[in-house]
Amino acid sequence: MGTVxxxxxxxxxxxxxxxxxxxxxxxxxxxxxxHGYGEHIGRYDLLADDLRAVGAAVVGLDHEGxxxxxxxxxxxxxxxxxxEDLHQVAVKSIAGRPGLPMILIGHSMGGMxxxxxxxxxxxxLAALVLxxxxxxxxxxLQQLMAMDPIPEIPLDPAVLSRDSEIGKAYAQDPxxxxxxxxxxxxxxxxxAMAAVxxxxxxxxxxxxxxHGESDLLVPMAExxxxxxxxxxxxxxxxxxxxxxxxxxxETNRDEVIGxxxxxxxxxx
Numbered sequence: 001m002g003t004v005x006x007x008x009x010x011x012x013x014x015x016x017x018x019x020x021x022x023x024x025x026x027x028x029x030x031x032x033x034x035h036g037y038g039e040h041i042g043r044y045d046l047l048a049d050d051l052r053a054v055g056a057a058v059v060g061l062d063h064e065g066x067x068x069x070x071x072x073x074x075x076x077x078x079x080x081x082x083x084e085d086l087h088q089v090a091v092k093s094i095a096g097r098p099g100l101p102m103i104l105i106g107h108s109m110g111g112m113x114x115x116x117x118x119x120x121x122x123x124x125l126a127a128l129v130l131x132x133x134x135x136x137x138x139x140x141l142q143q144l145m146a147m148d149p150i151p152e153i154p155l156d157p158a159v160l161s162r163d164s165e166i167g168k169a170y171a172q173d174p175x176x177x178x179x180x181x182x183x184x185x186x187x188x189x190x191x192a193m194a195a196v197x198x199x200x201x202x203x204x205x206x207x208x209x210x211h212g213e214s215d216l217l218v219p220m221a222e223x224x225x226x227x228x229x230x231x232x233x234x235x236x237x238x239x240x241x242x243x244x245x246x247x248x249x250e251t252n253r254d255e256v257i258g259x260x261x262x263x264x265x266x267x268x
Contacts, residue, residue, distance in 0.1 A: 002049060008068075009061070009092070011085050018068035019089055022048040022058040029101045029126070029268035030093050033060035034086060034117070036108030037134070037185075038074055038155065038177040039170075040067025047105075047248050050257045054265070057100070059093045061085065063113075065185075067175050074177040077184045079192035083117045090124065101126035101268045105260070107248065108218060109134045112192055115230055118207075119199040127206040127267040129260055132215055132245050136222035138193055145186050152180035159216045159244055166249045197229060206234035208263045210256060212243030236263055 005021040020041045031051045035041050041060040048058040063082050065071035076082060094102060104125050106114025111133025118128045144150055155178070157167030170176055209227050211220045220239060227237070238259050240247055247256045 002052060004045070009088065011081075011088060013081070015064065015070040017064070017070070017085055017089075018062040020060055020062075021093075022052050024052050024055070024057040026055070027057035027097060027100060028055040029057075029103060029264075030097060031056040031058045031264075032086070032090055032093065032102055032104045033058060034104065034106035034110035034114045035060065035063065035066070036110045038066070039173075040175045042067065042175065043170075043173070044248075046253075047257065051261070054261050055268075056103075057093070057097060059089060061089050063110075066177070072182075074179065075182045075185055076188050079113060079116065079188055080195075082113055083120060086113065086117055087121055090121070094124070103127050103129065103264050103268065105129040105131070106133065107131040108245065109189070111135075112189070112196065115196050115226075116192060116199070118202055118205055118230075119196065122202055122205045125205060127208070127264060128202065129208045129210070129264070130227070131210050131247055132212065132218045133209075133223060133226070134189070134218055135193060135196070135226035136215075136218040136220065138190065139222070141186050141189055144181055145183065145190070150181055150183060150186070154178045154180075155217070160246045161244050161249045162242065162251045163249065166246060193226070197226060202230050202232035204234070205232055206263075206267055207231055207236075208260065209235075209237040210247050210260065211237075211239050212245060212247050212250065213239050213241045214243060215245045217245045 062069040065075045111130040
């Protein structure tokens with residue numbers, strides 16, 4: 001792994017957010033990464049290095065209540081605020097590299113956040129990549145919300161990837177949240193999905209959707225209707241047979257990353 005810079009950013013509400021940057025002095029574009037529920041941006045080191053190797057400066061942050069950022073663990077009450085935290089990082093990154101195009105890449109819950117970000121700030125992006133975006137999990141979230149109390153059902157690491165080492169590392173990672181869902185977070189997730197659904201399509205913004213066909217956390221078929229709502233004039237999708245939820249950490253990750261880079265290179 002190459003050089004990594006990290007710092008704390010104070011957001012508009014005065015809370016601190018951990019920012020991680022994989023710098024590239026010769027960068028021709030910026031990749032803005034958006035992580036998923038319960039995890040943290042440090043799990044994206046391999047992806048960041050792959051992107052840096054093809055000319056990107058890469059940056060991302062730990063969302064509220066995640067990783068090294070402020071907040072109760074895995075508690076998010078308003079995803080609009082999370083979107084604006086991400087935008088604050090984007091503005092700072094663009095200011096440091098004026099004129100470079102920015103690509104937003106979001107995974108799982110981060111895919112939902114990225115989609116909402118694109119609805120608010122799509123004119124500032126060159127393209128959007130959604131990996132297993134959380135839209136297909138709505139029914140499960142609603143079922144959990146109906147329970148009282150919400151049972152403590154930690155995520156099964158075995159459903160992340162066919163590479164068993166990914167699940168082992170996830171289970172042993174002290175920065176990953178392994179507890180029960182918070183009711184406030186579930187409610188905010190459902191509201192955020194509704195906001196994306198009620199929001200505009202992406203128009204001229206190019207979008208790539210990548211998804212594992214065997215994703216048990218966010219079923220592909222249930223995700224597609226929201227993707228169809230979002231997709232604009234330039235759209236591509238890659239569905240990987242046998243792949244599970246974390247396609248960037250799958251046994252065929254080189255294929256996945258290669259196709260993401262091939263798509264991105266059309267717009268940077």
